Amino acid sequence: xxxxxLAVAVGALFALGTFLILQRELIRVVWGLVIVSQxxxxxxxxxxxxxxxxxxxxxxxxxxxxxxxxxxDPLVQALVLTAIVIGFGMTxxxxxxxxxxxxxxxxxxxxxxxxxx
Amino acid sequence: MLVALLTAVVTLLLRQRVRARVVVSxxxxxxxxxxxxxxxxxxxxxxxxxxxxxxxxxxxxxxxGITLVADGLSAFMLAMVATVAAxxxxxxxxxxxSSERRTFYHPLFHFLLLGVTGSFLTGDLFxxxxxxxxxxxxxxxFVAFYGGPLHTRAAFWYVxxxxxxxxxxxxxxxxLYATVGTLNMADMARRLAxxxxxxxxxxxxxxxxxLLLSVFALKAGLVPxxxxxxxxxxxxxxxxxxxxxAASKKVGIYAIVRVSFTVFAxxxxxxxxxxxxxTTPLAFVGAVLFVMATGSILVGGLGAIDRDSLEGVxxxxxxxxxxxxxxxxxxxxxxxxxxxxxxxxxxxxxxxLNHSLAKGLxxxxxGTVRHATGTIxxxxxxxxxxxxxxxxxxxxxxxxxxxxxxxxSGFFGKFLVFDAAVRADASAVIAxxxxxxxxxxAYATRAWNRGFWGARSPTVEDATIDPVQVAVLVALATVxxxxxxxxxxxxxxxxxxxxxALDAETYVDAVAPRGGESG
Numbered sequence: 001x002x003x004x005x006l007a008v009a010v011g012a013l014f015a016l017g018t019f020l021i022l023q024r025e026l027i028r029v030v031w032g033l034v035i036v037s038q039x040x041x042x043x044x045x046x047x048x049x050x051x052x053x054x055x056x057x058x059x060x061x062x063x064x065x066x067x068x069x070x071x072x073d074p075l076v077q078a079l080v081l082t083a084i085v086i087g088f089g090m091t092x093x094x095x096x097x098x099x100x101x102x103x104x105x106x107x108x109x110x111x112x113x114x115x116x117x
Numbered sequence: 118m119l120v121a122l123l124t125a126v127v128t129l130l131l132r133q134r135v136r137a138r139v140v141v142s143x144x145x146x147x148x149x150x151x152x153x154x155x156x157x158x159x160x161x162x163x164x165x166x167x168x169x170x171x172x173x174x175x176x177x178x179x180x181x182g183i184t185l186v187a188d189g190l191s192a193f194m195l196a197m198v199a200t201v202a203a204x205x206x207x208x209x210x211x212x213x214x215s216s217e218r219r220t221f222y223h224p225l226f227h228f229l230l231l232g233v234t235g236s237f238l239t240g241d242l243f244x245x246x247x248x249x250x251x252x253x254x255x256x257x258x259f260v261a262f263y264g265g266p267l268h269t270r271a272a273f274w275y276v277x278x279x280x281x282x283x284x285x286x287x288x289x290x291x292x293l294y295a296t297v298g299t300l301n302m303a304d305m306a307r308r309l310a311x312x313x314x315x316x317x318x319x320x321x322x323x324x325x326x327x328l329l330l331s332v333f334a335l336k337a338g339l340v341p342x343x344x345x346x347x348x349x350x351x352x353x354x355x356x357x358x359x360x361x362x363a364a365s366k367k368v369g370i371y372a373i374v375r376v377s378f379t380v381f382a383x384x385x386x387x388x389x390x391x392x393x394x395x396t397t398p399l400a401f402v403g404a405v406l407f408v409m410a411t412g413s414i415l416v417g418g419l420g421a422i423d424r425d426s427l428e429g430v431x432x433x434x435x436x437x438x439x440x441x442x443x444x445x446x447x448x449x450x451x452x453x454x455x456x457x458x459x460x461x462x463x464x465x466x467x468x469x470l471n472h473s474l475a476k477g478l479x480x481x482x483x484g485t486v487r488h489a490t491g492t493i494x495x496x497x498x499x500x501x502x503x504x505x506x507x508x509x510x511x512x513x514x515x516x517x518x519x520x521x522x523x524x525x526s527g528f529f530g531k532f533l534v535f536d537a538a539v540r541a542d543a544s545a546v547i548a549x550x551x552x553x554x555x556x557x558x559a560y561a562t563r564a565w566n567r568g569f570w571g572a573r574s575p576t577v578e579d580a581t582i583d584p585v586q587v588a589v590l591v592a593l594a595t596v597x598x599x600x601x602x603x604x605x606x607x608x609x610x611x612x613x614x615x616x617x618a619l620d621a622e623t624y625v626d627a628v629a630p631r632g633g634e635s636g
Binding site for chain 2: 029033041043046047075079082083089094098100101104105
């Protein structure tokens with residue numbers, strides 16, 4: 001069930017993101033990029049699963065007595081965290097950049113960007 | 118082996134004063150080259166070299182920890198990048214105006230270097246993604262560096278494309294993790310070699326491999342992912358463009374070689390495509406690469422002939438040249454004979470080395486021309502040859518090396534690529550290479566005629582030239598000449614690198630992942 005919901009969510013996010021990237025307005029393109037990268041994050045998260053905790057999969061537990069009954073996959077969580085941080089930085093940069101584009105070109109319409117060089 | 122990374126980081130920390138920073142930056146660039154040389158010596162060239170060195174970050178054993186691996190292939194690539202990087206740092210010390218707005222140039226330059234180094238050394242797929250991002254983020258800033266309308270537009274395309282590529286890369290990484298159960302490349306190779314033992318369903322891996330290929334091809338600028346190159350290269354400052362052409366593209370090539378020949382070489386995976394015989398992943402990669410390379414050589418060559426500015430020609434020629442590197446890789450992937458495969462990889466590496474050196478030299482020369490005359494469009498240039506014989510001489514040398522005239526490094530690159538094609542007995546490949554070479558000759562000649570011969574334009578007449586920049590050019594040109602004349606050690610180094618690229622077994626053993634059931 002969870003897998004199904006996640007699959008639908010990832011699919012919807014990708015569709016929405018792609019739709020936005022293909023827009024003419026620059027800010028929408030940025031939003032589209034953000035949504036696509038979030039979709040990738042959700043997908044990454046969905047790739048992990050809940051497994052019986054063991055020293056093999058969670059080596060940190062080895063120093064702390066008995067492993068718990070079930071743990072999520074820590075690696076996936078770490079990956080998503082990293083991806084989120086990178087995505088956050090990129091979003092900020094893309095927004096600043098689109099502001100600069102607006103300053104230089106006086107427009108945010110992609111089709112009109114080429115006019116002034 | 119971490120000296121290379123440390124040098125870059127230390128340079129960054131010492132960035133207080135403008136003048137001091139320039140000095141530190143140059144010292145860092147040279148120190149980087151030295152560190153890489155030491156690494157190469159230790160890993161590959163020394164008489165009792167192990168051929169491969171690994172470092173488990175934080176002492177976590179693979180596959181849990183992050184592994185850094187330096188084998189012949191990484192070392193060769195690093196040596197190539199370091200040569201150009203050292204030249205580019207010295208060059209940029211004189212090129213970039215040290216005004217208030219430009220203060221972040223040098224730290225960023227070293228971050229770019231750091232990203233490239235990391236990509237070459239990492240032994241883990243997700244870390245490859247992270248290093249890619251490190252490298253890309255700095256290159257975004259450089260493309261937008263001058264902040265004019267042209268630059269912001271180029272930067273926006275560049276950023277958008279690469280963000281999409283990053284998302285795709287994440288998808289591929291996540292998918293591979295879910296199917297194979299590891300991200301460590303050595304571990305992945307081992308598991309894919311016997312999927313049954315680890316309970317791996319191999320069907321999705323092919324699609325994921327294709328996703329990875331598309332991302333790497335975007336980085337390398339292969340057709341059909343080439344369209345960001347001309348605008349981005351024109352927008353970035355020339356020393357950075359030299360480094361982008363010499364290093365970032367090679368990261369794409371390196372990633373393709375590493376993933377296909379180390380991770381997927383022994384994979385017991387069968388590719389089933391509609392209408393095509395079932396085949397191995399390598400043959401699949403080979404076919405795809407060959408199509409891409411064909412497109413690159415044609416688009417790059419034809420595009421370069423048509424440009425009206427020096428950097429335009431160089432950017433398009435970059436696309437074509439990457440095609441030349443991809444052809445032998447494709448040959449290596451398609452063939453089944455181990456000897457030929459090794460030879461083809463060797464050819465690709467030598468050609469990549471030549472391309473890095475020559476293209477680095479050419480972009481830096483273009484930068485010098487722009488610095489001196491304020492323009493790089495052909496209609497503003499002319500008569501450079503008589504006015505600045507040294508500068509023009511180095512440019513000519515770089516161009517000749519691209520064309521492949523002995524005794525320059527380009528000759529051996531071209532020769533080996535052709536030789537690989539002949540040995541593979543593929544007449545289509547040979548024809549393609551011939552057409553590509555003719556195109557190279559055509560656009561190199563045209564650029565030379567229009568920019569350097571003919572009547573002197575007023576801008577050229579008034580121009581003065583920076584001696585340090587020319588000195589750097591001469592140094593690089595000497596390196597090209599030296600590589601061409603004393604080719605034997607380079608050949609052995611490249612041969613070792615090619616051997617390392619194909620020797621997945623040693624790679625796996627060196628990283629020594631324990632068979633943990635993680636995930």
